[in-house]
Amino acid sequence: MVQNARSKKTSSSQRREESLSREQIIEASIELLDSSGEEGLTFRALSERLATGPGAIYWHIANKSDLLTAACDAIIARTMNAPLASVTSGTPPQTTIRLLALAMFDAIDAHPWVGSALTHALGKSPMVRIVEHIGQQVQALGVPKKEHWITVSALLNYILGVAGRNAANGQLARTQGLVRSDFLKAVSTVWSQLDPKEYPFARSLAAQMRAHDDRKDFLAGIDLILRGISSPRRT
Amino acid sequence: MVQNARSKKTSSSQRREESLSREQIIEASIELLDSSGEEGLTFRALSERLATGPGAIYWHIANKSDLLTAACDAIIARTMNAPLASVTSGTPPQTTIRLLALAMFDAIDAHPWVGSALTHALGKSPMVRIVEHIGQQVQALGVPKKEHWITVSALLNYILGVAGRNAANGQLARTQGLVRSDFLKAVSTVWSQLDPKEYPFARSLAAQMRAHDDRKDFLAGIDLILRGISSPRRT
DNA sequence: GACACGGATGGAACATCATTCCATAATCAT
DNA sequence: ATGATTATGGAATGATGTTCCATCCGTGTC
Numbered sequence: 001m002v003q004n005a006r007s008k009k010t011s012s013s014q015r016r017e018e019s020l021s022r023e024q025i026i027e028a029s030i031e032l033l034d035s036s037g038e039e040g041l042t043f044r045a046l047s048e049r050l051a052t053g054p055g056a057i058y059w060h061i062a063n064k065s066d067l068l069t070a071a072c073d074a075i076i077a078r079t080m081n082a083p084l085a086s087v088t089s090g091t092p093p094q095t096t097i098r099l100l101a102l103a104m105f106d107a108i109d110a111h112p113w114v115g116s117a118l119t120h121a122l123g124k125s126p127m128v129r130i131v132e133h134i135g136q137q138v139q140a141l142g143v144p145k146k147e148h149w150i151t152v153s154a155l156l157n158y159i160l161g162v163a164g165r166n167a168a169n170g171q172l173a174r175t176q177g178l179v180r181s182d183f184l185k186a187v188s189t190v191w192s193q194l195d196p197k198e199y200p201f202a203r204s205l206a207a208q209m210r211a212h213d214d215r216k217d218f219l220a221g222i223d224l225i226l227r228g229i230s231s232p233r234r235t
Numbered sequence: 236m237v238q239n240a241r242s243k244k245t246s247s248s249q250r251r252e253e254s255l256s257r258e259q260i261i262e263a264s265i266e267l268l269d270s271s272g273e274e275g276l277t278f279r280a281l282s283e284r285l286a287t288g289p290g291a292i293y294w295h296i297a298n299k300s301d302l303l304t305a306a307c308d309a310i311i312a313r314t315m316n317a318p319l320a321s322v323t324s325g326t327p328p329q330t331t332i333r334l335l336a337l338a339m340f341d342a343i344d345a346h347p348w349v350g351s352a353l354t355h356a357l358g359k360s361p362m363v364r365i366v367e368h369i370g371q372q373v374q375a376l377g378v379p380k381k382e383h384w385i386t387v388s389a390l391l392n393y394i395l396g397v398a399g400r401n402a403a404n405g406q407l408a409r410t411q412g413l414v415r416s417d418f419l420k421a422v423s424t425v426w427s428q429l430d431p432k433e434y435p436f437a438r439s440l441a442a443q444m445r446a447h448d449d450r451k452d453f454l455a456g457i458d459l460i461l462r463g464i465s466s467p468r469r470t
Numbered sequence: 471g472a473c474a475c476g477g478a479t480g481g482a483a484c485a486t487c488a489t490t491c492c493a494t495a496a497t498c499a500t
Numbered sequence: 501a502t503g504a505t506t507a508t509g510g511a512a513t514g515a516t517g518t519t520c521c522a523t524c525c526g527t528g529t530c
Contacts, residue, residue, distance in 0.1 A: 019478075019479090020478080020479080042515085042516065042517085043516080043517065043518080044515085044516080044517095047480085047481095052479070052480060052481095053479070053480030053481045053482090054480080054481080054517085054518075054519095055478095055479065055480055055481070055482095055518095055519080055520080055521090056478070056479045056480055056481095058517095058518075058519080059477085059478060059479075060478095063517075063518075064516095064517065064518090116354065116355075119351065119354060119399040119400075119402075119403060120351075120403055120406075121403075122400055122403045122404065122407070123403075123404075123407065123422045123425075128426070128429065128434060128437050131436070131437045131440065132433075132434045132435075132436050132437045135436035135437065135440065136435075136436050139436060146443075148436075148439075148440060148443060149440055149443035149444060149447055149452070150447075150452050150455045150456065150459075151459075152440070153452055153456060154393065154455070154456035154459050154460070156396070157393050157396030157397045157400060157456060158389065158392050158393045158396055159396065160395075160396035160399055160400060161391070161392030161393055161394070161395035161396030161397075161398075161399070162392045162396075163396075164354040164395055164396070164399050165354075165357055165392060165395065167354075168354060168355055168356075168357045168358075169357065169358075171355075172357070172358065187358045190358075191363070194363065198367075199363060199367045200367075200371075201366070201367050201370035201371050201374060201383075202363050202366045202367045202370065204383075205366065205370065205383060205384055205387070208381075208383060208384035209384060212384055217384070217385050217388055220385045220389070221385065221388060221389035221392060223463075224385075224386075224389050224460060224463040224464065225389070225459060225460060225463055226463070227462075227463040227466050228458075228459040228460055228461070228462040228463030228464075228466065229459065229463075231462050231463065231466040254496095254507075254508090255507080255508080277486085277487065277488085278487080278488065278489080279486085279487075279488095282509080282510095287508070287509060287510095288508070288509030288510050288511090289488080289489075289490095289509080289510080290489090290490080290491080290492090290507095290508070290509055290510070290511095291507070291508045291509055291510095292509095293488095293489075293490080294506085294507060294508075295507095298488075298489075299487095299488065299489090471530105472529105472530090473528105473529085473530085474527105474528095474529085474530100475526105475527090475528090475529100476525105476526095476527090477524105477525085477526085477527100478523100478524080478525080478526100479522105479523080479524070479525095480521105480522100480523090480524100481520105481521095481522095481523105482519105482520085482521090482522100483518105483519085483520075483521100484517105484518085484519075484520095485516100485517095485518090485519100486515105486516080486517090486518105487514105487515085487516075487517100488513105488514095488515090488516100489512105489513085489514090489515105490511105490512085490513075490514100491510105491511085491512075491513090492509105492510095492511090492512100493508105493509100493510095493511105494507100494508080494509090494510105495506105495507080495508070495509100496505105496506080496507075496508090497504100497505080497506070497507090498503105498504085498505075498506085499502100499503090499504080499505090500501100500502085500503085500504100
């Protein structure tokens with residue numbers, strides 16, 4: 001007699017000794033994302049690593065987007081708290097902002113998927129965290145209250161822009177099996193071969209692109225914006 | 236006798252009168268993306284709209300990523316060329332940069348998917364186009380050659396950051412069935428209810444967030460960076 | 471100690487997607 | 501005319517996110 005395909009469970013399935021938890025799932029997701037990139041995080045791979053089925057995961061997590069922002073939030077929380085350790089009451093706000101920004105850069109460099117996750121998780125908790133920490137320093141800079149939003153937005157948008165760029169670079173380099181520096185060399189070569197009549201500037205930029213240091217340039221951009229903040233407005 | 240499932244084609248299938256073309260496919264993709272968002276672009280919907288099968292599309296396009304950057308490039312090409320019409324040789328570079336940046340903002344506002352497509356298409360032709368146009372103006376500003384890369388990077392990263400933010404906002408608002416302004420109001424309300432002890436700054440920002448004008452703030456950020464570029468370096 | 475009940479679990483099923491394959495039709499060169 | 505090349509479209513493939521449901525486990529109740 002044929003029984004309903006769903007009616008029986010193989011007797012070999014054993015129940016786990018220790019129960020699942022949201023934290024475990026998020027931690028496993030981070031490991032997967034770090035080792036295999038954004039496309040490596042699938043519910044199948046995740047349930048295999050956790051030795052369970054997809055259904056069990058959905059008991060703790062709403063959906064994949066929820067999982068991604070949760071993983072992102074975990075990284076951001078660590079990132080935003082760490083650099084504050086060396087900050088005393090005498091530290092100038094510019095220095096703290098640079099510290100926070102660099103911490104973000106390094107975090108995204110270590111976990112490229114955070115960059116693109118951030119882009120898709122605006123208004124969610126990771127973003128609130130960043131705004132809060134950066135905003136407090138902008139406030140300490142003495143920026144008038146009316147300009148808080150604009151100033152924080154500018155800093156944030158710049159940081160997010162770099163985040164996205166880094167994420168994309170990391171992903172592209174990964175798919176082509178290259179290290180980041182080799183990947184940049186490859187792009188630089190392509191740019192140096194652009195049509196001089198149509199793209200003279202981009203072509204001339206190729207050399208600087210090959211030699212540049214992502215981290216240093218990121219900081220230079222932050223300084224550019226900080227300079228703009230403290231410089232007098234033209235009417 | 237059962238014949239191979241693939242051996243015969245239904246006689247009702249008629250061949251198109253006019254042949255497909257890459258441009259047709261890209262144009263149809265843009266329409267789909269505009270009307271149904273990023274997730275609305277599927278090969279099924281596309282082939283239905285073009286009255287063909289998925290296979291035919293693959294003859295002209297490598298894969299979905301290729302299709303997306305091509306659609307993105309089409310928009311960027313139009314966007315970068317249009318504002319230059321009103322520019323004469325006497326126009327100050329700052330003004331031209333503002334024009335270009337605003338054109339980008341409006342394009343991304345009209346086609347939110349371009350924002351996220353740009354994030355995933357760095358090093359490709361859309362990005363080269365933007366770098367070229369912005370870079371020429373940076374050059375005209377008299378920025379020393381050594382700082383070309385850093386300056387253009389800062390502007391670009393800021394623009395891309397806003398692009399990503401707008402794209403995400405548009406997408407989120409769409410999924411929740413809200414207009415953008417209503418969506419921002421909703422986020423602002425959430426922020427105003429944050430824990431005052433943990434998030435005092437973000438909380439105080441809620442009011443400005445509700446009242447702000449995306450376009451104006453975007454331009455204010457550009458001005459901030461332009462001010463930083465032309466202001467003297469410290470040390 | 472038997473029993474019911476709700477919180478968890480895990481695996482099978484489902485719908486959808488990008489992509490590949492291939493028989494075929496149209497077009498072109500010779 | 502004939503063969504080769506270009507182009508088409510629909511069926512099959514494999515992988516994905518998500519849902520469904522039969523089952524298990526701990527806890528409190530009588």
